[in-house]
Amino acid sequence: MRVKLPKPLHGWREFAGEVGIIVIGVLIALGAEQLVQAARQQQEGRQADDVIRGELNLNLGRLQSRNEIFGCVERRIEEVQAILDKAANNPAIATPSWIGRPQYWVFLSGRWEAESQAGSAALIDRHDLAEYGLMYAKMHDLLNEMTAEQTDWARLRTLEHLKRLDQPALFDLNATLQDARYRNWRLALVTGQLFDQAKPLGLHAAKNMTPASRTVCLPMTTARAEANRISVWPIGEP
DSSP, rough: OOOOOOOOOHHHHHHHHHHHHHHHHHHHHHHHHHHHHHHHHHHHHHHHHHHHHHHHHHHHHHHHHHHHHHHHHHHHHHHHHHHHHHHHTOSSOOSSSSSOOOOOOOOHHHHHHHHHHTGGGGSSSHHHHHHHHHHHHOOOOOHHHHHOOOOOOHGGGGGGGGBBHHHHHHHHHHHHHHHHHHHHHHHHHHHHHHHHHHGGGGGGOOOOOOOOOOOOSSOSSSSHHHHHHHSTTTTTOO
16 A cells, blocks of 8 residues: 655645755744843853952952051051060050051952852853952951951950059960961961952952041050040941
């Protein structure tokens, strides 16, 4: 028994041509859609890159402000060290009127986290993305250092209320001072690394709009009332 296939109305050649046109049209449509999608992804990648770079620039501005008081912090550490060294032989100390503290800066990461969760960060150049991630990790580490640093300086400020130091207190304050010294050193070290890392990426420190307190730069003979008067914070210093 023979089965006869239906012949196209205008012949197989014309039928094949019509099918070919349809296939080509579908391929063109798919290709155009892919081009549109690729262009959209490129735009999303550029937008994500701009947002992340802007946030990093703001953080670099805050790091720059912190780095500007590095010398003041270092000098205050040496001044406190001199008080502690003298107390090793004579418990009676010259009570400082003012110790102060280094400025505490909060580093932003909300834009980085938002773009990462949305998947837009994956559209950024792989090399740049890896560098951004490393920079954010270092900034997070520095934020932890500054948080611990504030505790160190809160303990050192007890010197403003002491007239003599016994050996246990002297040992405790020396340990705290060495901890503060290390944190100040590490903040400067990693900050320098971050600025070196930022250069080839074309990142730069944006103007820091957060008030920068320099009360740690004031002489230790400064009265607390005077230090609070010139503080950038409405409620003064702790």
